Amino acid sequence: MENREFIAKRIAKELKDGDVVNLGIGMPTMVANYIPKDVNVMLQAENGILGVGPKAGEGEQKSDCIDAGGNYVTTVKGTSFFDSSFSFCIIRGGHVDITVLGALEVDEEGNVANWMIPGKKVPGMGGAMDLVVGAKKVILAMEHVNKNGAPKIVKKCRLPLTAVNVARTIVTEMAVIDVVPKKGLVLKEIAPGLTVEDVQNATEAKLIISPDLKVMEV
């Protein structure tokens, strides 16, 4: 299984029936493909939809129904539309249960960097800062190391921050790690075939091993 698919599948298991969930662009969006049939969640798109359905097929694409990534989407039973101001009332007012976002770096204090690389890439923060501050729970969907093999889970973020002390769960192709305030990073699960040492070697920050350490299941 490809890393991204594995990560998305594992995160899908974190969603509970009735949750309001906002999925970021890219790998987080893939989580929607793996939500169990008996778990009904309301997907929120920050451009103004609560109840985002599957991607629209040929012939059902409507310019008045796009998600925050600009994709044509469908609605579900119970969908509602609203404007940006109201949408961020939902996000900032704590009415989103879970937000899943990608990250360039995350550190021991739950600080997240995911919106710019100085001098290289400045796409803007979009709704990411609002989401990580406003949502009840922030799950990061990320590959464990960057494309040069350097750890993305670090002692202290070096890139410009998206927010301070907001990440709660980190899911990578190697592990599931919880960020426990004032304690640090707790290794909860490791991918099949890996050892704790493998995960620690790919992680700059020191991991605290959970007494209930499990093998990741998707």
Added chain:
Amino acid sequence: MKNKITSAQEAISMIKDGDSIMVGGFLTGGHPEHLVAALLNENSAGNLTIISNDTGTQELSIFQLVKSGRVKRIFASYIGSNPETGRLLMTKEATVQLFPQGTLAEKIRAGGAGLGGFLTPVGVGTIVEEDKRKIEIDNKEYLLEMPLKANVALIKAHMADETGNLVINGSSRNFNIVMATAADYVIAEVDEYVKAGEIDPNHVNVPGIFVNAIVKVG
């Protein structure tokens, strides 16, 4: 009743050098393409400020407008879809200021609602807090964000009636509704134009008092 219907060229002719212009839409969704095309091709005002969630995409006239050198300041949230805005930010050929999306929406709402500003925890501990006042309330830090207004707003709706009442469908509401409240002169691009009384009052998204000019397209 004042006749608000007009041509794009006529409506746009009131934009002058140095004006600030809000442009509704989220990527291509609910973007007033005909009005921006008229501003690009039939008006030569320069030293403009553009306030837009994302400054559109490369297929839209706003891309050419940003590229024309007539835009000196941009307030946006996400600019990854318009590489020209990114280039202006890097080269500093224009002042590009990025805000969290909810902060941008709320600044506009505050402008339209006559508020002196608002307090938000979004951006605390990041570069967004630079040059902003921090206020602590009950041991929590907030940034003071100031209201945002503009000389002109270009917005997109599905339907207008003679009084200017607007119906905006689905995810096209985005920034169009809040921008209608925060500019001195509001121009709405619509697909359908009907007599007063033909829109069910329950379905009005923007009351006509906010709309100064209506341009029917298509």
